[in-house]
Amino acid sequence: MGENAGxxxxxxxxxxxxxxxxxxxxCRVVMVDDQxxxxxxxxxxxxxxxxxxxxTQKERAQLMNVLFAVEHAVRYLYQPDKIxxxxxxxxxxxxxxHLIPRWRxxxxxxxxxxxTPQRAHTPQRQRINGRQLGDQIIAxxxxxx
Numbered sequence: 001m002g003e004n005a006g007x008x009x010x011x012x013x014x015x016x017x018x019x020x021x022x023x024x025x026x027c028r029v030v031m032v033d034d035q036x037x038x039x040x041x042x043x044x045x046x047x048x049x050x051x052x053x054x055x056t057q058k059e060r061a062q063l064m065n066v067l068f069a070v071e072h073a074v075r076y077l078y079q080p081d082k083i084x085x086x087x088x089x090x091x092x093x094x095x096x097x098h099l100i101p102r103w104r105x106x107x108x109x110x111x112x113x114x115x116t117p118q119r120a121h122t123p124q125r126q127r128i129n130g131r132q133l134g135d136q137i138i139a140x141x142x143x144x145x
Contacts, residue, residue, distance in 0.1 A: 012094040013048050021134040022070075026062055029070055029137060031130055036107055036122040037100055039078040041133075043067050045095040052087070052095060066141070067097050073136035074101050077128045084112070 011017070018030030018041075025046070032040040043066055045055070052060055071083050080101035087097045100113055103125070107117040 010048055010094050011092050012044050012096060017042055017044050017096070019130045021130040022137045024066075026059060027066055029066065029134075031133060037102075037113060038125050038127045039074045039080070039101040039133075041070055041074065041099045043070055043097040043099065049095045050089065050093045055095070063095075063097075066137075067099065069137050069140035070099050072140035072143075073133060074099060076140075077133065077136055078126070081109075086112075 016028065016030055018032050020028050020030050021041075022029040023046075027043055027045050030042050030044060032042060034040045043063065045063065049055060052063075055063065067085065071085070074080070075083060078101045081104050082102040084100040084102055085097060086100070087095070089096070102109055102113075103123075104110075105119070105123055106113075107119050107122045108115055109118065111118065
């Protein structure tokens with residue numbers, strides 16, 4: 001159980017998974033390049049584990065604190081109507097969280113971003129660069145931990 005169990009190749013072990021905007025010894029935060037969902041981030045555990053319960057209690061708490069700091073930063077910078085958090089891992093069995101800002105007029109709202117689109121287009125939204133997001137995550141870490 002745990003590290004590298006049945007692992008041939010893991011996309012998240014083999015690449016950063018997006019633009020790294022913040023990291024520590026436990027995990028990294030990456031921006032997903034998705035024009036329709038600016039602010040879409042992933043919080044990715046550095047080492048290969050399949051399930052949250054493979055982490056120690058302390059690591060789980062640390063990972064969730066990072067996730068909450070990213071949520072705080074994305075809410076501050078993008079002002080979405082809602083934040084979706086998801087940890088699926090069916091396609092990539094490596095502990096990681098998706099953080100997706102949502103707006104009432106986005107293509108899929110109120111359904112998940114992986115569902116059938118409800119609208120043809122998503123309105124253009126402000127894009128924030130990785131440095132701004134990283135700085136805001138650092139600021140949020142100071143207040144949420």
